[in-house]
Amino acid sequence: MGLRSNHYDVAFEEYLRGARQPYVLVDEHRRALLGGASLKSMDFIVYSGQDRNLLVDVKGRRFPSGGLSNRHKWENWATQDDLDSLLEWEQVFGRDFRALLVFAYHLVDRTSMQEIQAPFGWRGRQYAFYGVWADEYRIAMRTRSRSWQTVSLPMAAFRRLRSPLAEFL
Numbered sequence: 001m002g003l004r005s006n007h008y009d010v011a012f013e014e015y016l017r018g019a020r021q022p023y024v025l026v027d028e029h030r031r032a033l034l035g036g037a038s039l040k041s042m043d044f045i046v047y048s049g050q051d052r053n054l055l056v057d058v059k060g061r062r063f064p065s066g067g068l069s070n071r072h073k074w075e076n077w078a079t080q081d082d083l084d085s086l087l088e089w090e091q092v093f094g095r096d097f098r099a100l101l102v103f104a105y106h107l108v109d110r111t112s113m114q115e116i117q118a119p120f121g122w123r124g125r126q127y128a129f130y131g132v133w134a135d136e137y138r139i140a141m142r143t144r145s146r147s148w149q150t151v152s153l154p155m156a157a158f159r160r161l162r163s164p165l166a167e168f169l
Helices: 007-018 078-095 109-115 134-140 155-161
Strands: 023-025 032-034 035-041 045-046 053-063 097-107 120-122 125-133 140-147 149-150
Touching: 007 045, 007 053, 007 097, 007 120, 045 140, 053 078, 078 097, 078 134, 078 149, 097 120, 097 134, 120 140, 125 134, 125 140, 134 155
Parallel strands: 053 097
Antiparallel strands: 023 045, 032 035, 045 053, 097 125, 120 125, 140 149
8 A cells, every 4th residue: 555644645646546547556665675675666556558557656746845035846856766666666567667757746836837737636735747757867867965865857857858647648
């Protein structure tokens, strides 16, 4: 079972349900062992009408984030472990599956809505879902924090690589 207390995951699941998209919610409580190594689980397996099915890791972010004086848009960071594990799962599942990072943005400021394609309403909140292929993310990523082992995309790369979630389904 996924993290049901995480509103980003719940909103993503409801988006899939509303789109009548077949999916499997993955049990995230335990890490899998693969070849003696511990592997973080993805959040969802989504059956796509496209060429390949999706192994999805949802990254919940506020849009914009930061305080009133320091507003950040399009936060797209992940941990190195998130990315490494997701790409390892892609190898395990084989050629019919592709790893996708889904950035689930909780839209907290209505003045930023003009930047969003197809917002999704759930339980009084607005969300936007954008995907980036994990292999393309890895090529363009930069270290965000060595101590936290996080990575992110420069804004130009993120704008070029991201697409609204509907395009992956």
